[in-house]
Amino acid sequence: QQPVQSPQAVILREGEDAVINCSSSKALYSVHWYRQKHGEAPVFLMILLKGGEQKGHDKISASFNEKKQQSSLYLTASQLSYSGTYFCGTGLVTGNQFYFGTGTSLTVIP
């Protein structure tokens, strides 16, 4: 039930772009994206609901392909502050349960 994220880790230089993917074997109602800094709590970034939408704010955006049960998070012109572990969370079409992926560690270096 746990979605699969790829890549597991990525290192970027400031200004480079990155894409993080999230894939589920179950039909999805929603996809959430969170960022967690080391030793801190996860922080909500955005939600995408069934309907194949794309959302974004500033230089971070995401898409949701419900037919493929996949979501992608796009980080453009990365900044040092983008470093952290990114988690997708998936809400299933059936049931109240919610599953987080195993995370993608993103490190931005000067």
Place this chain on the structure above:
Amino acid sequence: NAGVTQTPKFRVLKTGQSMTLLCAQDMNHEYMYWYRQDPGMGLRLIHYSVGEGTTAKGEVPDGYNVSRLKKQNFLLGLESAAPSQTSVYFCASSYWGEGNQPQHFGDGTRLSIL
């Protein structure tokens, strides 16, 4: 506005001891969740609650019990702690469920079982 508050922040237990982790939220959220986070495993749902007086099992419920006697509080209990329960525990809450509302997390409780 405190958001989600977890107590304690750190705890060390001996195998077989019991303890209760407290989560309190002041946002009038209906849904509350307990997760555990282990290296390489992400966040796994232990139990959740869809409202006062209700609880339900998540992905990894064995060895834990929960109670939600008041809307703002969600308690996680370990009756007989085991080393496998060494983890970081996060509580979260959301206005509604079904995955269409953001979850707000507490700062976590770091629990070690010796």
